[in-house]
Amino acid sequence: MGQSRILSPFSLVFLILGSFVVVGLCSDYKELVFKGCANQKSQDGTGVFSQNLETLFETLVSQSSAAKFYKTAAGSGQSSIAGLFQCRGDLSASDCSDCVQKTTDMSKNLCGDSIAGRVQLVGCYIRYEVSGFRQVGPTELLYKLCGSTQVSGSGFDDRVETALGEIAKGVETGNGFYTGGYESVFVLGQCEGDLGSGDCVNCVKNAAEKSKSSCGSAISAQIYLQQCYISYTYYPNGVPTKSFPSSSSSGTRHNTQKTVAIILGGLAGVGLVLACLLFTKSAFKKKTHSKYYGG
Structure with missing residues (x-):
């Protein structure tokens, strides 16, 4: 089921378990989207790694009621572990x-003593890595979901391109977050909290290009890069008028499992209902994206 390949002493391959939530943002912002855990485990027999990781997680949790983004490190020297969290912009404190x-709870269960990891939920994500773990640029593709329905007819691709173009404009003036719509195409984009404005714009533009090259004329897509993500959904028959479940509803989901090498590395103003529209398109098909993590 997985792929494994060593490119260097620090090269890592990640297994992503993807779960697209059909009821999406409205179902449960704590639903798993994907996870990536380094194959390489900590060889520390003193317990320092586990202690530092626990301290990091405790710090991230303690700061999450006061901020949507926080970045820190625990420990010192070669045993230090850097990490961060990013919450979606429309979530309450x-x-x-x-x-x-x-x-953090899921990371302990899913990644254990992996020296690096990322856990992406619908509403937030965390990532961490040990000191010396090589970072890459913000535009590395981590995970993608493409709608199984391909839209035919003139004008669709131009409509999506225009809508995706609005994301780049919006994140520049919206503190790294944008959601909106254009002719029944609803979009959102978000950058990691410490990504500069220019880099954020470049990141979402790259995500939009990857959406077009990877998903073609799919009715919907989600593209997760290292430091930003975008999504679009087209509603050819107009915006659904049904009521969306509350965050306590269990909802329905389609699971996909992908073997992927991850390169580790928020919705104010418009409201949650628009966010729901972006993630409720069902019948996403499996696509496998494989890359290797050079450490």
């Missing part, structure tokens, strides 16, 4: 805190 708590 309490929801952000709950989401980050969930990611």
Whole structure:
């Protein structure tokens, strides 16, 4: 099921378990989207790694009720572990805190003693890595989901391109976050909190290009890069008028499993309903994206 390949002493391959939530943002912001855990485990027999990782997680959780993004490190020297969390922009302080708590709990179960990892939920994500773990640029593709339905007819591709273009404009003036719509195409984009404005714009533009090259004329797509992500959904029959479930509803989901090498590395103003529209398109098909993590 997985792929494994060593490119260097620090090269790592990640297994992503993807879960697209059909009811999406409205179902449960604490639903798993994907996870990536380094194959390489800590060889520290003193317990320092585990202690530092626990301290890091505790710090991230403690800060998550006061901020949507926080970056820190625990420990010192070669044993230090850097990490961060990013919450979606429309989450309340309490929801952000709950989401980050969930990611740390899941990371302990899913990644264990992996020297690096990322856990992405619908509403937030965390990532961490040991000192010396090589970083890459913000535009590395981590995970993608393409709608199984391909839209035919003139004008669709131009409509999507225009809508995606609005993301780049919006994140520049919206503190790294944008959501909106254009002719029944609803989009959102978000950058990591410490990504500069210019780099954020470049990141979402790259995500838009990857969306076009990877998903073609798919009715919907989600593209996760190292430091930003975008999504679009087209509603050819107009915006659904049904009521969306609350965050306590269990909803329905389609699971996909992908073997992927991850390169490790928020929705104010418009409201949650628009966010729901971006993630409720069902029948996403499996696509495998494989890359290797050079450490």
